[in-house]
Amino acid sequence: MAWLLVLCLAGACWAQPDVNRLMRRWYVVKYTKEARDYESSGEVRMVDRRGFVRSRKWVRRRILLWRSSPTFDYKDLIAFTYPEFARGLSLLVWTYKDPRREQDLWLWLPSLRKVRKISQPENDDTFVGSDFTYEELNTRRFESETYRLLRQGPFEGYRCRYDGGLYYRGEPCFVVEARPRRTPWYYTHRVVWLSQRMPGANVFERYYDQRGRNFKVLFRRFVGPPALKYLSQVLLENATLTERHHTEVIMPAKAIRYDQGLSERLFSLRALMRTKW
Numbered sequence: 001m002a003w004l005l006v007l008c009l010a011g012a013c014w015a016q017p018d019v020n021r022l023m024r025r026w027y028v029v030k031y032t033k034e035a036r037d038y039e040s041s042g043e044v045r046m047v048d049r050r051g052f053v054r055s056r057k058w059v060r061r062r063i064l065l066w067r068s069s070p071t072f073d074y075k076d077l078i079a080f081t082y083p084e085f086a087r088g089l090s091l092l093v094w095t096y097k098d099p100r101r102e103q104d105l106w107l108w109l110p111s112l113r114k115v116r117k118i119s120q121p122e123n124d125d126t127f128v129g130s131d132f133t134y135e136e137l138n139t140r141r142f143e144s145e146t147y148r149l150l151r152q153g154p155f156e157g158y159r160c161r162y163d164g165g166l167y168y169r170g171e172p173c174f175v176v177e178a179r180p181r182r183t184p185w186y187y188t189h190r191v192v193w194l195s196q197r198m199p200g201a202n203v204f205e206r207y208y209d210q211r212g213r214n215f216k217v218l219f220r221r222f223v224g225p226p227a228l229k230y231l232s233q234v235l236l237e238n239a240t241l242t243e244r245h246h247t248e249v250i251m252p253a254k255a256i257r258y259d260q261g262l263s264e265r266l267f268s269l270r271a272l273m274r275t276k277w
Helices: 002-015 019-030 120-124 134-139 269-274
Strands: 037-047 053-064 072-082 090-096 104-109 114-118 145-154 172-180 189-195 202-208 214-223 232-240 245-250
Touching (some): 019 145, 019 172, 019 189, 019 202, 072 134, 090 134, 104 134, 104 269, 120 134
Antiparallel strands (some): 037 053, 037 245, 053 072, 072 090, 090 104, 145 172, 172 189, 232 245
């Protein structure tokens, strides 16, 4: 009987999913690393506690270089196209294969005709007044955190502020605790719900502060084949609970394109300053 108990315990251990593999898969999905390149456009809606909405429109482009470059993992560009006073405001990020090498980030301020280099500690700053930080949008990598599988089970569902829909109720998920390697940081840990049905889909997150308060939640809606070539984010909602405001990012599936043959020249400082949005 002792040997049977040992085998059962061993089997239980073997049945546990590899949490690092689960989270690596999420970063493949987040940064569309199965594609050669990616382009999307959409709207950002910043909603304050009174319900007042500030709207921005944007274009995002990414080129995946990890297959061909000995140095770069990917290069990413976000640029605003509306309203007129924000037109051309852009963020360019170069991410390197070496996880010990910090990313390079530049913010183009067209009204000042100035490029501002962003240092890594500023990654916890909010991006152009939204509920997203630079890290949440573009600079967090798999190596930025450590991970622990908490449990498996159904997600309770999320009631979306943007359209009132109840999403992913009962979705079978892996629930993972992620702790930042950088300390102190703007969160002590976050709890992540990863869909088991859609590998790599991070449908929901809760962020916790130094006092143990859940101060922020982040929801994502995904669309995959056959509507899109790869599993893709089409709606994000980032809500700061302590301040009672939130940001909605809407990316219609028809505005998402892959494998267009984008040139790496589009992701340079010269192109950043010359491109007319």
